[in-house]
Amino acid sequence: MIHKTLWIVYIGSDDSCLVAMSDIYTHNLGYPRIGEQRELKKATEAYWHGKLSREELEATGQQLRSQNWAKQKAAGVDLIPCNDFSFYDQMLDFSCLIGNVPPRFGWQGGEVDLDVLFSMARGSRGEGQPCASGCSHQPAFACEMTKWFDTNYHYIVPEFRAETKFQLVGDKVFREYQEAVSLGYRVKPVLPGPVTYLSLGKVQDEQNPDFDRFVLLESLLELYEKILQRLAALGVEWVQIDEPIFSLDLSPVQRDALLTAWQRLSQSAPGLNILVTSYFGALQENLSLFLALPVQALHLDVVRGEADLDETLARFPAHKTLSLGVVDGRNIWKNDFSASLTLLQKAQAKLGAARLWVAPSCSLQHAPISLALEPKLDAELKSWMAFADQKLEEVVALSGLLRGTTPPLVLQDNQRAILSRRKSTRIHKPQVKDRVAAVQPEDSQRQSSFAQRRELQQAKLKLPEFPTTTIGSFPQTAEVRSMRAKWKKGEISTEAYEVYLQQEIQHCVAFQDEIGMDMPVHGEFERNDMVEYFGEQLEGFVFTQKGWVQSYGSRYVKPPIIYGDVSRPAAMTVRWSQYAQSLTKRPMKGMLTGPVTILQWSFVRDDQPRSETTRQIALAIRDEVLDLETAGIAAIQVDEPAIREGLPLRQRDWSAYLDWAVESFRLCASGVRDETQIHTHMCYSEFNDIIEAIAAMDADVITIETSRSNMELLEAFVGFKYPNEIGPGVYDIHSPRVPSVEEMVRLMRKAESVIPRSQLWVNPDCGLKTRGWEEVKSSLIHMVQAARQLRVAQ
Ligand code: GLN
Numbered sequence: 001m002i003h004k005t006l007w008i009v010y011i012g013s014d015d016s017c018l019v020a021m022s023d024i025y026t027h028n029l030g031y032p033r034i035g036e037q038r039e040l041k042k043a044t045e046a047y048w049h050g051k052l053s054r055e056e057l058e059a060t061g062q063q064l065r066s067q068n069w070a071k072q073k074a075a076g077v078d079l080i081p082c083n084d085f086s087f088y089d090q091m092l093d094f095s096c097l098i099g100n101v102p103p104r105f106g107w108q109g110g111e112v113d114l115d116v117l118f119s120m121a122r123g124s125r126g127e128g129q130p131c132a133s134g135c136s137h138q139p140a141f142a143c144e145m146t147k148w149f150d151t152n153y154h155y156i157v158p159e160f161r162a163e164t165k166f167q168l169v170g171d172k173v174f175r176e177y178q179e180a181v182s183l184g185y186r187v188k189p190v191l192p193g194p195v196t197y198l199s200l201g202k203v204q205d206e207q208n209p210d211f212d213r214f215v216l217l218e219s220l221l222e223l224y225e226k227i228l229q230r231l232a233a234l235g236v237e238w239v240q241i242d243e244p245i246f247s248l249d250l251s252p253v254q255r256d257a258l259l260t261a262w263q264r265l266s267q268s269a270p271g272l273n274i275l276v277t278s279y280f281g282a283l284q285e286n287l288s289l290f291l292a293l294p295v296q297a298l299h300l301d302v303v304r305g306e307a308d309l310d311e312t313l314a315r316f317p318a319h320k321t322l323s324l325g326v327v328d329g330r331n332i333w334k335n336d337f338s339a340s341l342t343l344l345q346k347a348q349a350k351l352g353a354a355r356l357w358v359a360p361s362c363s364l365q366h367a368p369i370s371l372a373l374e375p376k377l378d379a380e381l382k383s384w385m386a387f388a389d390q391k392l393e394e395v396v397a398l399s400g401l402l403r404g405t406t407p408p409l410v411l412q413d414n415q416r417a418i419l420s421r422r423k424s425t426r427i428h429k430p431q432v433k434d435r436v437a438a439v440q441p442e443d444s445q446r447q448s449s450f451a452q453r454r455e456l457q458q459a460k461l462k463l464p465e466f467p468t469t470t471i472g473s474f475p476q477t478a479e480v481r482s483m484r485a486k487w488k489k490g491e492i493s494t495e496a497y498e499v500y501l502q503q504e505i506q507h508c509v510a511f512q513d514e515i516g517m518d519m520p521v522h523g524e525f526e527r528n529d530m531v532e533y534f535g536e537q538l539e540g541f542v543f544t545q546k547g548w549v550q551s552y553g554s555r556y557v558k559p560p561i562i563y564g565d566v567s568r569p570a571a572m573t574v575r576w577s578q579y580a581q582s583l584t585k586r587p588m589k590g591m592l593t594g595p596v597t598i599l600q601w602s603f604v605r606d607d608q609p610r611s612e613t614t615r616q617i618a619l620a621i622r623d624e625v626l627d628l629e630t631a632g633i634a635a636i637q638v639d640e641p642a643i644r645e646g647l648p649l650r651q652r653d654w655s656a657y658l659d660w661a662v663e664s665f666r667l668c669a670s671g672v673r674d675e676t677q678i679h680t681h682m683c684y685s686e687f688n689d690i691i692e693a694i695a696a697m698d699a700d701v702i703t704i705e706t707s708r709s710n711m712e713l714l715e716a717f718v719g720f721k722y723p724n725e726i727g728p729g730v731y732d733i734h735s736p737r738v739p740s741v742e743e744m745v746r747l748m749r750k751a752e753s754v755i756p757r758s759q760l761w762v763n764p765d766c767g768l769k770t771r772g773w774e775e776v777k778s779s780l781i782h783m784v785q786a787a788r789q790l791r792v793a794q
């Protein structure tokens, strides 16, 4: 189908481009693909378990795509994305489109089958696992998965090696374009940009570990040229190419690559209009490079990058179109139309209406789908929110207000909601704000130095050398989950549920006593999730029914929403820890989630700095820590697995973040007496660049994940001469394999060779909630035996 659009050709001196004088005012960068009822998860998992055929899976994908296009069109969005759909991940789709499949998956060329794609994402177990034709039945470990910028979405990391050859073997992007067009939609295909793709991948090449992946740029660009030419031949009007790498610190190599890539790609398919996007942060020193890209349109995230707007407008090249991302794609709050219109009007005054598009700041895949799915959500809170569907309505309304085609009543309604949120006493609690304002530096300071505290803790806890402990959770069996579900549905009484939890705790504590675990835990059976459990008991949080967002593949999360000032109406965990302590003479470890992790894994307020919200949470957790201490709990663990992932995208912003993140941890942990032992836990061990901040948290004991790196990641602690106690994980809890005593002894010996034995604890890498009791029992028995062997050997 050929679109009826009027094109005018301009020949510029430095960049010659085609400019669309078309009727596009609004567009969208990407739409959530998971389905209102999580259809995508259900279908992919059923397919993996052999309960759904390939045809049925494909049909679900097709249905989701057409529903999503229909919704976006109905919302009035002029230009809708396609190829934003994925059965797993868009970066992985791109790797498969260009035949970048690591050799261990046995792919023989030709189109990369969906089963090969799934094995890249999930690993293949070899024999016995259903495998696509063309995939050899060799076991292969999955490709790495990592966080997409500072979102909670994880992409599959592309792998590069000296022999990597790109070939255009797939046709997903072409197929989905044609599918949309045949259904009558005006769509733009979306692809990751070449420099973003190369930058976010890693070299996985045993023969050439130092291989420079940018050597592959040339051949990658050849591929992009082919793709763009084919899109042009299909009649594509606009293509969207995402280069969010622009919001990071760029090396000279990356800058050169961007320049080379875009000079070349802009020439490759005459007649095709290219929109290059950047999002997630201000471009700052990268802005000039971005503005110089010789393409037809550029998208800026002015929610996070408002600081770039003035310079952009002052220097925006004539004839280019500017897309302004004014509606926050990363959050759930209603847009403040008056603030957005100020930005848009400024841009319109400079560029004119025809060269200005209105959009969400980034793909909406990071937002829940629709408020229409939340009948139980409090009406007033709801009136302050916008999920993906509402965000698209906002984009369209803003464009209409800007151009005078939307009635001013819409603006008034919006401003009424914004004002009611600003003034609400449900949000603003003077006592919480006053308490945060009154925090003194000494509130974040333990009474004595670690050396002094340690003596008192040793006298009190009387632990042996190499004390053994776990990270907190024990198996969340199907029974535990089903009892909780029944209780939530009202099928069993609170009393019956609590009796059940007590039995589980008894069983768990008895087991730890029996095997000789030095510092037992209660097992966390009462918790669904380490953030939700606390959010449900704190003021200022609200939960949705269907507010899912994709975390990776078929895993979705339903983050709590922090809407107001946070406080703790009553103790949250004390009764369970106290009950568990009553069952044993050994020191029970209390278990809490830290303020930064609660913040990171929630949708947060946009009306105050993150640091302020975190301090409020820290004070609530501080009260819980003190209540646990009063209840006789001598060791309290405050988990902060998300400290590292909260790091800002730009290095220059790290220290400000680490200052308040560390201070918040200290604020919640510093109220206790010297003899109370504070633990913290982090699920990783890349600490090299933040080790000073980790040490500044001043936890008496830190437990980290190290077994998979063979203790190598302890290096940071060694180099820094980390002064406090450390439990480097001795076994990988991601696998059901039971580790032997010898291997754990070996790992600890390695740790002991670099860290004094008096500083070391013995524990698994992380919580045990995803494991079964049988393997947990055997593994922990071995772990305790390993500690005993370590104690006798000098
Ligand atoms: N205490 C939690 C558990 O054991 C910690 C989980 C985590 O670090 N992600 O499950």
Ligand code: ZN
Binding pocket: 471, 641, 681, 682, 683, 684, 765, 766, 767
């Ligand atoms: Zn962990």
